[in-house]
Amino acid sequence: MSDVSAPVVAARPRLQVAKLRDLALLPAIVVLLVVGFIASPIFLTGGNLLNVVQQQSELGLVVLGEALVLIVGKMDLSLESTLGFAPALAMVLVLPTSEHGLGLGLPQWTALPVCLLAGVLIGAINAFLVLRLQLSGFIITLGMLITIRGVQQGLTVGQSLASPNMPSLYYLGSAVWFGVNASIWIFLLLFVIAIVFMGYFRHGRSLYAIGGNEAAAKAAGIRSTRVTAIVLILASVLAALAGAMMVGHYGSVTASQGSGWIFNAFAAAVLGGVSLNGGKGTLFGAMCGVLMLGLVQNILTLAHVNVYWIGAINGAIIIGALVLARLTSGKAQD
Amino acid sequence: MNAVEASNITKRFGQTVALNDVRITVADGETHALVGRNGAGKSTLVSMLTGLNRPDSGQITFRGEPAPSLSDRQAWRTKVACVYQKSTIIPTLTVAENLFINRQSLDGGPVISWSRLRRTAGDLLSEYGVDVDPNADAAALTVEQRQLVEIARALSFGAKFIILDEPTAQLDGPAIERLFERMRSLRAAGVTFLFISHHLQEIFEICQTVTVFRDARHILTSPVADLSKDQLVESMTGEAVGLGAGPSRPTPAPESILDIQGLSLDKHFSGIDLSVRKGEVVGIAGSGSSGKVELGEVIVGLRKADTGTVAVSGKALKPGSVPAALAGGVGFVPEDRHKEGFVPGMSIAENATFPITRRLGRFGAVSGRRRAEVAEQMIGDLAIKTSGPEQDVADLSGGNQQKVVMARALSGDPALLVLMDPTAGVDVKSKENLLDAVDRAAAAGAAVLVISDELDDLRPCDRVLVMFHGSVAGEFPAGWTDNELVSVIEGIGESSGE
Ligand SMILES: Nc1ncnc2c1ncn2[C@@H]1O[C@H](COP(=O)(O)OP(=O)(O)OP(=O)(O)O)[C@@H](O)[C@H]1O
Ligand SMILES: [Mg+2]
Numbered sequence: 112m113s114d115v116s117a118p119v120v121a122a123r124p125r126l127q128v129a130k131l132r133d134l135a136l137l138p139a140i141v142v143l144l145v146v147g148f149i150a151s152p153i154f155l156t157g158g159n160l161l162n163v164v165q166q167q168s169e170l171g172l173v174v175l176g177e178a179l180v181l182i183v184g185k186m187d188l189s190l191e192s193t194l195g196f197a198p199a200l201a202m203v204l205v206l207p208t209s210e211h212g213l214g215l216g217l218p219q220w221t222a223l224p225v226c227l228l229a230g231v232l233i234g235a236i237n238a239f240l241v242l243r244l245q246l247s248g249f250i251i252t253l254g255m256l257i258t259i260r261g262v263q264q265g266l267t268v269g270q271s272l273a274s275p276n277m278p279s280l281y282y283l284g285s286a287v288w289f290g291v292n293a294s295i296w297i298f299l300l301l302f303v304i305a306i307v308f309m310g311y312f313r314h315g316r317s318l319y320a321i322g323g324n325e326a327a328a329k330a331a332g333i334r335s336t337r338v339t340a341i342v343l344i345l346a347s348v349l350a351a352l353a354g355a356m357m358v359g360h361y362g363s364v365t366a367s368q369g370s371g372w373i374f375n376a377f378a379a380a381v382l383g384g385v386s387l388n389g390g391k392g393t394l395f396g397a398m399c400g401v402l403m404l405g406l407v408q409n410i411l412t413l414a415h416v417n418v419y420w421i422g423a424i425n426g427a428i429i430i431g432a433l434v435l436a437r438l439t440s441g442k443a444q445d
Numbered sequence: 446m447n448a449v450e451a452s453n454i455t456k457r458f459g460q461t462v463a464l465n466d467v468r469i470t471v472a473d474g475e476t477h478a479l480v481g482r483n484g485a486g487k488s489t490l491v492s493m494l495t496g497l498n499r500p501d502s503g504q505i506t507f508r509g510e511p512a513p514s515l516s517d518r519q520a521w522r523t524k525v526a527c528v529y530q531k532s533t534i535i536p537t538l539t540v541a542e543n544l545f546i547n548r549q550s551l552d553g554g555p556v557i558s559w560s561r562l563r564r565t566a567g568d569l570l571s572e573y574g575v576d577v578d579p580n581a582d583a584a585a586l587t588v589e590q591r592q593l594v595e596i597a598r599a600l601s602f603g604a605k606f607i608i609l610d611e612p613t614a615q616l617d618g619p620a621i622e623r624l625f626e627r628m629r630s631l632r633a634a635g636v637t638f639l640f641i642s643h644h645l646q647e648i649f650e651i652c653q654t655v656t657v658f659r660d661a662r663h664i665l666t667s668p669v670a671d672l673s674k675d676q677l678v679e680s681m682t683g684e685a686v687g688l689g690a691g692p693s694r695p696t697p698a699p700e701s702i703l704d705i706q707g708l709s710l711d712k713h714f715s716g717i718d719l720s721v722r723k724g725e726v727v728g729i730a731g732s733g734s735s736g737k738v739e740l741g742e743v744i745v746g747l748r749k750a751d752t753g754t755v756a757v758s759g760k761a762l763k764p765g766s767v768p769a770a771l772a773g774g775v776g777f778v779p780e781d782r783h784k785e786g787f788v789p790g791m792s793i794a795e796n797a798t799f800p801i802t803r804r805l806g807r808f809g810a811v812s813g814r815r816r817a818e819v820a821e822q823m824i825g826d827l828a829i830k831t832s833g834p835e836q837d838v839a840d841l842s843g844g845n846q847q848k849v850v851m852a853r854a855l856s857g858d859p860a861l862l863v864l865m866d867p868t869a870g871v872d873v874k875s876k877e878n879l880l881d882a883v884d885r886a887a888a889a890g891a892a893v894l895v896i897s898d899e900l901d902d903l904r905p906c907d908r909v910l911v912m913f914h915g916s917v918a919g920e921f922p923a924g925w926t927d928n929e930l931v932s933v934i935e936g937i938g939e940s941s942g943e
Pocket of ligand 2 (some may be wrong): 609842844
C-alpha cells in the first residue's frame with residue numbers, strides 16, 4: 112500500500128550526467144600514473160605522490176579561486192601577480208631597510224595578516240572596476256596583473272626577499288601536520304569545503320545561476336553584484352594565501368613569483384570542465400585538472416627531459432590534454 | 446485592500462517615454478488584465494512592480510505598504526512572483542534547479558537535498574503536464590516547455606500576488622487550459638493576478654477587470670463585463686475597429702516551389718510529404734508535441750532530418766545548413782526569437798537586412814543610407830514601434846522584436862517563407878499588418894508555410910494541414926470552422942477534407 116503513495120513521476124535515481132562529466136579526467140590521471148610508473152620506479156611511491164600534491168598546492172588555491180570566478184561568469188588574470196605581490200608587500204613592510212624592506216618596523220606577526228589583506232584589497236579594486244564601473248574584466252585584470260607586478264618590482268627594486276625570522280609568513284608553507292605538509296592539508300581542506308559549499312548550499316548554487324544568466328539570477332532574488340564581488344575578493348585572498356605558502360615552501364619571494372601561472376590556472380580549470388562562459392563546471396573537476404598538471408610536470412622531471420624543452424613539452428601536453436578531455440567528455444569547451 | 450497600487454509612474458529610456466504618468470490598482474483577489482499594443486509600456490510597468498527597475502517618478506505600494514528598496518531582492522520576492530516576457534531560465538542548470546532557484550533547500554535548512562529536490566520538481570512538472578526529466582539541462586527545453594517551467598515556478602512560490610507577462614504567447618491550447626484551471630483555483634484560494642496577453646478572448650475568459658495602456662499612457666480601467674471586444678480593441682488602438690477584409694490573392698501558380706519527400710526526424714515526425722506551389726499559403730497546425738515546429742526547423746536547416754529530402758525551386762537543400770537554405774531562397778521566422786531570431790546589440794536596420802547585405806552596396810561594403818531606407822520601409826509596413834532604424838533590437842518591446850524577425854524573413858524576397866508562430870506576442874492590430882505583409886509576399890509569388898496554432902494566422906491560408914503526433918492527421922481547404930480544426934489538432938476528431 113505504501114508503495115502506491117510514492118510519487119510516480121520522480122526520476123529514477125541513476126548516474127547523473129553531471130557526475131560523469133566530473134569524472135572525465137580520472138581515466139587520463141590513471142593513464143598518467145601508468146606512464147609515470149613506466150618512466151621511473153620512484154614515481155609510484157607515496158613520498159613522490161605527496162610531493163606532487165605539495166608542488167601543486169599553491170597552484171591549486173589559485174585554480175580554486177579562478178574556477179569560482181569563472182563559474183560566476185567573470186575572469187581574473189591578476190591572480191598570478193597577487194601571488195607574488197601580497198607576500199612581497201608583507202615582507203617589505205616588516206623587514207628593515209638592510210634586508211630590502213621599508214624599515215617601518217611592523218612586528219613580524221603582522222606579515223601573514225598583511226599578506227591576506229593585500230589580497231582583499233586587490234580583489235576589492237578588481238570588483239570596483241569590473242562591477243561598479245562596469246569595465247571589461249579581461250582587460251582590467253590584465254592591466255592589474257601588469258600594474259601589481261610593477262609595484263612589486265618597484266618596492267623590492269627587483270630583489271628576492273627572504274627572512275629566516277618571520278615565522279608568521281613562513282609557517283604555512285613549511286609546517287608539517289600529522290606527518291604531512293600543512294600545504295597539502297590546506298589544499299585538500301579548502302577544496303573539500305568549497306566542493307560541498309558549491310554543491311549543497313544555496314549561496315554556492317547562486318554562483319552557477321549568476322554565471323548562467325545574470326538577469327535571471329537577479330529576478331530570482333540573488334544579489335548578483337554582491338556575490339560576484341565577494342567571489343572576486345575571495346579569489347584574490349586565495350592567491351595571496353598561496354603566495355604565503357610559496358614563501359615558506361621555497362624560502363623567499365622572487366621578483367617573478369607566479370609569473371606565467373595564469374595559463375596553468377586556466378588550463379587546469381578548463382581541463383576540469385569549467386566553462387570560460389560561466390555557469391558551468393565543478394570544483395572537483397578543477398581539482399583533478401590541478402593534479403593532472405602536477406603529474407605531467409613530475410613525470411617530465413623524473414624522465415630527465417631536457418630542461419630547455421620542458422616548457423614546450425609541458426605546453427604541448429596541456430593542449431593535448433585539453434583535446435583529450437574534449438573527446439572523452441563529449442562536451443564542447445567554451 | 447489593494448494587492449498593489451501604482452500611481453503617477455513615469456519612466457524614460459533616453460528620449461523614449463515608456464510610461465507617462467500611468468497608474469494601476471489591482472484589488473485583492475481579482476485577476477486583472479493589462480492590455481495595450483506592442484510598446485505600450487506593459488513590460489516596463491512589470492519591471493517596476495517586481496523591483497527590477499526604478500520608476501523615474503511615482504509611488505508603488507503593496508497592500509498599503511511602500512515598495513521595498515531595489516537592492517532588497519528577498520523582500521520583493523515575498524511581495525510578488527512573476528513570469529517575465531523574456532525567459533529567466535538558466536540554461537546551464539537542470540530543470541529541477543531552475544524550478545527551485547535560490548530556494549533549493551526545500552525543508553528550509555541550509556543543506557540542499559538533491560534527491561528531494563528532483564522528486565518535488567518531478568511532481569510539479571507532472572502537475573503542469575511538462576514531460577521532461579527534471580534532471581535534464583534546461584538548455585534542452587523547447588520554447589513551450591521553458592514557458593511552462595517558468596509558470597510552474599512562479600505559481601509554486603505561495604506568493605499572494607502573481608504577475609504573468611504574456612504567459613500564453615508560446616503555449617498550445619491544452620496547455621493554456623491547464624494554466625487557466627490552475628489560475629482559477631489559486632484565485633479561489635485568494636491569489637491576485639496581473640495578467641498580460643494579446644489574445645483578447647483570454648481576457649474575457651479569466652479576468653474581472655481590465656486596464657488599457659496606449660502610447661505609454663493609462664487609457665481606461667473597467668470591469669471586463671462592461672466592455673465588448675470591439676470596445677477593447679478601440680481603446681487599445683485609438684481607432685474604430687475596421688474589419689480588414691484582407692487583400693485577395695491571385696490563385697497560386699501550378700509550379701511547385703517547396704517539395705518535401707519522406708521526411709522523418711526521430712521522435713518528432715515521420716514520413717512527411719508536402720509540396721507548396723508558387724503563391725500558395727499553406728498552414729501547418731498542431732499542438733506543441735505534434736512535431737510541426739521541428740518540421741519547420743528541418744526545412745530551414747536548423748535541424749537535420751534522419752531521412753527524406755527538402756527541395757526548393759527544384760534544387761535539393763543541403764540538410765542541416767541554414768546558410769544553404771538562405772542561399773536556396775528560403776526566408777524564415779524561427780520559433781525562438783531570442784536564440785535564432787535576432788542579434789541583440791545590433792540595430793533594427795542591421796538585423797532586418799542581414800539576408801540582403803550583399804544588395805546594399807558593392808564589394809562587400811554596406812551603404813548605411815540604403816540600409817536605413819530599406820529599414821524605414823519595413824518599420825512602416827510592419828508597424829514597428831521604435832525611435833528609429835538605428836535603435837538596438839534588444840531595447841525593443843517583445844512584440845516589436847518579433848516584427849523585426851519577420852522583417853528579416855521578408856527582406857530577401859524569398860521564394861519560400863517558413864513562418865513559425867510568426868505572430869507570437871504581436872498585438873491585434875499589428876497582427877493584421879504582419880499577415881497583410883505575408884499576403885503581399887505570396888501575391889508576389891512566394892510560397893509560404895505558416896506553422897502555428899493561432900487560428901488567426903491560419904485563416905488566410907489556402908489550405909491547412911494538421912499534424913498530430915508526428916504525422917499529418919488532416920487537411921482542410923480554406924473555409925474551415927474553428928471547431929473542426931481544433932478537434933483534429935487535439936486529436937479528438939476525424940479529418941473532414943481531403
Ligand atoms: N532598455 C530599454 N532601452 C530603451 N528603450 C526601451 C527599453 N526597454 C523598453 N524600451 C522602450 O519602452 C517602450 C515600452 O516597452 P515595453 O517592453 O514596456 O512594451 P510592452 O507594452 O511590453 O510591449 P509588448 O506587447 O511588445 O511586449 C518601447 O517603446 C521600448 O522600445
Ligand atoms: Mg512586453
